[in-house]
Amino acid sequence: MKYNLSAIQKTLEDITKTIKSVINVEVTIADSNLTRITASGSNLTKVGERISKTCVFSKALESKESFIIENPRVNIRCIDCDKKNECIEAAQVCCPIIVQGQAAGVIGLIAFDADQKKRIVENEINLLDFLKNMSKLIAAKLIEHESTQRIKRLANELDTTMDLLDIGVIYTDEKGRIERSNKTAQEYFSKNQLAKGKTIENILSLSPIGIVDTVKNKSFNYSEKERKFHGFYSVHPIIYDNETKGYVFTITELEELISVLSNIAGKSREITFDNIISENKEMISIINHAKQFARGNSSILIQGESGTGKELFARALHNESPRKDYPFIAVNCSALPENLIESELFGYEEGSFTGAKKGGNPGKFELAGEGTIFLDEIGDMPLHLQSKLLRVLQEKTFTRVGGNKSISMDARVISATNKNLETMVAESEFREDLYFRLNVIPIHIPSLRQRKDDIMILSNVFLRKFSNQFNKEVKYFEDELVDFLTNYSWPGNIRELENTVEYLVNISEEDFCKKSSLPNRLKKHFYDVESAEAETTPEKESINVMTIEEVEKNEIKKALKLYGRNSSGIDNAAEALNIGRATLYRKIKKYGL
Ligand SMILES: Nc1ncnc2c1ncn2[C@@H]1O[C@H](COP(=O)(O)OP(=O)(O)O)[C@@H](O)[C@H]1O
Ligand SMILES: [Mg+2]
Incomplete structure (x- = not known):
């Protein structure tokens, strides 16, 4: 040089x-x-x-x-x-x-x-x-x-780089006294707490810094005046000359983490009871009750057929609860392979199985913190995990897989299923004690065919939504189509109705939707119903009695043919059959379809 x-x-x-x-x-x-x-x-x-x-x-x-x-x-x-x-x-x-x-x-x-x-x-x-x-x-x-110049330059590079990161970074000396912090950390914590010389223990409820070694993804709750959040921090010691000279703390706010992980989080934050559209008397009363339940802490079990809005309710319950600033974590119990559910729910420690991440991983319960954990399709949870879940709910603590430290469970539990849990309990497929734990507050959402007065209200809302979305001027449904929509049984409920309207708006070339534009699967159903009404006689039915298994096999075959076998086809088929995706796969295997 x-x-x-x-x-x-x-x-x-x-x-x-x-x-x-x-x-x-x-x-x-x-x-x-x-x-x-x-x-x-x-x-x-x-x-x-x-x-x-x-x-x-x-x-x-x-x-x-x-x-x-x-x-x-x-x-x-x-x-x-x-x-x-x-x-x-x-x-x-x-x-x-x-x-x-x-x-x-x-x-x-x-x-x-x-x-x-x-x-x-x-x-x-x-x-x-x-x-x-x-x-x-x-x-x-x-x-x-x-x-000195080189150090100035390095410090400058470091500051610039730190400020570019969207995780919080705090440097401390070996005693945990703050030396510098980046912009993101300054957004998380108050200026006063980050002042040079203040100890990090003030903001992250830590054990004395002296015994802190490398820590990964430890959860913490921060609460100061208006600012409350749940986050994770990791600690990395700065070692040179064989001595720990300081620490780097990296901090992630959980909401941030979740919105990165799932793009629905941003949207879900906005969902409130105002998004649940209904003019049906029974539904209005359910919604009003739910608004009361939102304030409490008791477990809620939402039952209802697939597509009736169970998840929508769960999100509204969370967003209108005192927990709304904490995470809403949804777990689909039927979508997870059985051997992964436990570590998904409770997390795991480093080295607890092959492929386990270094530093371990927090599970959904830990991520939920003081928020809400939504156990969707709870009826599909395997029995041995039902026992574990029950224990967690009773003891209010859990441990990560392969770990021994007990973590307190602060989240509220909302679960949902389209299965009849009472019947499952009676048939010993679902633990009765767990059922009672989850079902402290039952919410039962009626199917769409039980509230026909909502069909055209929802249809028109969806019509406006998709017309806007596709930049089209589709304004109404022709009378014949209204007749069909109102009288169809909607096994997939609002989800099916929403998809149907989306299809109709998509295909429409005029300013209205026609019955003849209905998707084939509905048309087919329509003619099936007509011909069945005309042809079926009690006599005929009695001649053709099939075993339940045969009926099941036939219906699955039909659904697969109708929807196809790709991922979304399987989803739709499972929905139409009113069974979980995992169950459908099991049955396909069982019948060799
Ligand atoms: N009352 C309602 N008003 C508006 N949209 C609804 C309503 N109920 C359900 N939906 C919509 O229908 C779809 C399915 O709802 P979801 O909550 O996922 O049902 P489930 O969990 O019961 O299967 C979602 O797109 C949801 O927004
Ligand atoms: Mg659902």
Whole structure:
């Protein structure tokens, strides 16, 4: 690297004055380009100018040697000097400034008269020693300056980088006293708490910092005045010279984490009871009750057919509860492979199974913190996990898989199922004690066919929604279609209705929707119903009795044919059959379909 003398000009001016006052000869310091950086006496006016390349200064730079010239102009080093004829100097001393083996400049002493020359010549040895020491001092100053610059630059890079991160970062010393924090951390915590010297324990409820080692994804709750949130932090010790010199804390706010993980979170935050559309008397009364239940802490079990709005209710319950600022964590118990549900729910510690993440992973209960955990399709939870869940709900604590530390469970539990849990209990497929725990507050949502008055209200809401969405001017349903929509049985309930209207708006080429544009599966159903009504006689039915298994197999076959076997086909088929996806897969396997 190239050392730049002008960066320490002030220091060089002081040194120039010192030399001048000690020896009383004129002093010049030039850099490696021979630019005069400082000078005394008559040369002061030449500061900033370049000294001729043929001057003896360049000899000192090239040779990295100090020397004295007692007879300028005739000295061998002056032979090729192009300023020889103008030179009025009586004697000269040159001493290179060597920094890490490189010549960064020269200190030059100049005598202009006999007195000055005498002082130089008589003290030759001492003088050279003195100049060498001055040169070493300058070199040390240069290195110091460079490293301060480097540290400033690094600190700047660090600050800029830290501020770009969307996780909070806090640096502390080895005692946990805050040194610096990034913008995100400053958004999370109050300015006062992040002030330099404050301890980190104030914001993250920590055990004394002395015993903190590497910590990963530990949950914490923060609450100060208006600001409340649930988050995770990790600690990374800063170790050098075999000692822990400080810590880096990285902090993630849970909501942030979740909105990164699932794009629905942003949307779900807005869902309230106002989003549950209904003019049905029974539904209005259910919604009013639910608004009351939202305030409490008791477990809620929402039952109702698939597509009736169970999840919508669960989200509204959360968003209109005192827990609304904490997370809403949904777990679909039927979508998880059996061997993963436990670690999904309760998390796991590092090394608890092959493929386990370093530092372990928090489970949904931990993520939910003081929020709401929504156990969807609870009827599909395997029996052995039902026992574990029951224990957790009773004891209000749980441990991560492979761990032994007990974590307190603060979340409210809302569960939902389209299965008849009472029947499952009676058939020992669902634990009765768990059923009672979950069902402290039962909410039963009626199917769409039980509230036909809602069908056209919802249809029109969806019509407006999709017309807007697709930038179309579709305004109404033709009468025949209204008839069909109102009388169809809607096994997939509101979800099916919503999808149907979406399809109709999509396909419509006029400003209304036609019955003839209905999707095939509905048309088919429509004609099936008509022909079945015309043809079926009790006699015929009794001749064709099939085993339940045969009926099941046939219906599954039919559903697969209708919806296809790709992922969304399976979803739709499962929905139409009113069974879980996992159950459908099991049955496909069982019947070899
Ligand atoms: N009363 C309602 N008003 C408006 N949209 C509804 C209503 N009920 C259900 N939906 C919509 O129907 C779809 C299915 O609802 P969801 O809550 O997922 O049902 P479930 O969990 O019971 O299967 C969602 O898109 C939801 O927004
Ligand atoms: Mg659902």
